Amino acid sequence: MIKLGAFASDRISTFAGVVTGKATYITGCDQYLLIPKNGEKEGRWFDEQRLEVDPNVAVIEIDNSNGNGADLAAPIK
Incomplete structure (x- = not known):
């Protein structure tokens, strides 16, 4: 696991970059x-x-303790 x-x-x-998402x-x-x-x-998706x-x-650490980390609220239908 990465x-x-x-x-x-x-x-x-x-191709190189910071790992920002995972799909299982x-x-x-x-x-x-x-x-x-x-x-x-x-960004591009790659197999593990x-x-x-x-x-x-160094691994980038983001502190989301003050919120959920989302930029925008989810759309309402």
Whole structure:
């Protein structure tokens, strides 16, 4: 399992970024969303086994104790 906030890169494409999301599927596949630090590219999802975590980059910790962390309220229908 990869910790959210870690810096990781894809072994195949070398795409790299901060892990900001995780999806677990009923089929057993886990995917992680990488957001690049440079901001020039959109985030991309990768299978867990393709990712390599860089142990030299500190994990980003976000304190959400003052709220739920959402930028906007959920839409009301």
